[in-house]
Amino acid sequence: MRVGLVCPYSFDAYGGVQLHVRDLAEELLHRGHHVSVLAPAEDSTPVPDYVVPSGRSVPIPYNGSIARLNFGPVVGARVRRWVEQGAFDLVHLHEPFIPSLSMLALWAADGPVVGTFHTAMERSRGLRAISPVVVPMLEKITGRIAVSAEARRTLVEHLGGDAVVVPNGVYVDKFADAGCDPRWTGTPERPTVAFLGRLDEQRKGLPILAAAVGEVLATVPGARFLVAGRGEATEERALLDRYGDSVTFLGGITDEEKARLFRSADVYVAPQTGGESFGIVLVEAMAGGALVVASDIPAFQAVLDSGSAGRLFRRGDPASLARTLVEALSHRGEAESVRRRARTTVQRYDWSSVTDQILGVYDMVLSTAHAPVREDPRSRTMYGRLRAATERPWA
Template sequence: MRVGLICPYSFDAYGGVQLHVRDLAEELIRRGHDVSVMAPAEDSTPVPDYVVPSGGSVAIPYNGSVARLTFGPVVGGRVRRWVGDGRFDLLHLHEPFIPSLSMLALWVADGPVVGTFHTSMERSRALRAISPVVGPMLEKVSGRIAVSSEARRTLVQHLGGDAVVVPNGVYADHFADAEPDPRWSATPGRPTVAFLGRLDEPRKGLPVLAAAIPEVLTLVPGARFLVAGRGDASEERALLARHGDAVTFLGGISDEEKRRLFRSVDVYVAPQTGGESFGIVLVEAMAAGALVVASDIPAFQAVLEQGAHGRLFRRGDPRSLARTLVEVLTHPQDAAPLRSSASTAVRRYDWSVVTTQILHVYDMVMQTARTPVREDPRSRTMYGRIRAAAERPWV
């Protein structure tokens, strides 16, 4: 099968969706499929051979984060050529309602289309405003996938329709087999706790962790906190400087370093305050054998199955986080059953399982398709296409 994958977010700076698209493409290729990925990326950005860069992107605040997107007539022409030249049996668009490559591809293509929805949000004026336009366009998506129940809820609530839930994937063995790093490993009397996330995105929860650390160090003075991630954290650094080497800022780390970090530490802490649709980083830490302590946002409750595979604390509450960390650091024997159940649970998220589920959706869509993907003749006048969609009745 020849599959065209579209990622709306730039490969210049990897995030969860980019990693999902990359790993899915490589797993499909490993299974013998012919795959081409189109994604925003500068010409100078190193990308895999199967990725076709669409050019630079613009940083836009979105859902408590910053999304790097691309749009416009020049990019639209590139998408049109990629679709026309690709002779794809099926297009798989990620976040097709985001104004970037996926939406452009949805406009210009006709034929078998699968869409994956990653976003989770409580309310969105922007989504409600564009739903009369985007809703009819999404009717071209024959198979819909949501990466979690939260992502499915967002789709149903804001755009209508429904989706089958297929989670994000992880190569579990890559984390389970990683070599621990002595710099990050615990020693007698010195347990280690790791945080990984964008330091300058408040929703990732670093301020919550920073406020909890002093209380933890008062009760567990030997604890070490390893803070990894890109972005400015001047306020947190200043707050925690008095604790010396008990708190270490690692900066950005590579994929290999991430695996070794999770394999080395006793606890991985996820203090996110919201905006998460899944929680792939929790699954990665679980696969590596770290005990996960996470905020009780719905996405994390689902991954940890209400605390069956890790510990939960009240979101946004530093004292609740501190108490939970003190409990797990002072009673390490209680973590063994949680780690054991977590190592079993993560197997359902392995790419060997997830890709098979995605291929089932592909098969369902292909069974109802009459022709391969081709250019939609209505797309030649893009603004006319938008106007027609807006005028079309939609419920």
């Protein structure tokens, strides 16, 4: 099968969606399929052979983060050329309502199309404003996937329609088999608590953790906090400096170091305040053997099976986080029982299972298709784009 994958976010700086697209592409290639990935990337950015760079991206604030997107007539021409030359049996778009490559590819493609929706949000004036334009275009999508119940809810409430839930994937064995790093390995006297996230992105929750550290150390004075991720976080660093070597900033870490961190730490803490549709990092930490302590946002509750595969605390509450961390570090027998349940839970997120589910959607879409993907002739003109965005010729 010839599959075209479209990622709206730049491969110049990896995030969850980019990693999902990359891993799915490699799993499909491993299974013998032909795969081409279209994604924003600078010409100088090293990308895998199967990635076709679409050019420079522009950083835009989105859903509490920064999304690097590209758009415009030049990019649109590249998208049409990729569709025309790809001879794809199916095109799989990620985040098709984001004004970037996936939306352009949706305009340009005519034929079997699958869309995966990753975003979760409580409300969005922007999405509501563009829904009269976007909803008719979404009729071109034959099969819809949401990575979580929260992402499905966002799709249904803001854009209508429905989607099958297929979670993000993780190579479980990669984390389970990673070696420990003695610098980060906890002991009964000096247990380690790891945090990983963009330090200057408020919704990742570093200020919540920083406010909880003092109370944890008052009860577990040997605890060590390992803070990994890029960003300045000047205020949090100043607040945590008072705790000396009890807090270590690791800076940005590689994928290999991340696996060793989760294999070494006693606890992984995820104090995010919202804007998460899934929580792939929780699954990675569980696969590595760390006990996960996470805020009780809906996406994290789902991943942790309402607390049976990890520990939940009240979102945005440092005191609740401190109490939960103290319990996790003090009751090691109970913590080990939770870890065992987590090791079973993560198997459902292994790429072997997730890819089977995605291929099931592909088979359903192809079973109703009458022709492979081709370029939609209406995409060549501005009038055609406007008509495609405002009429419902595919209903």
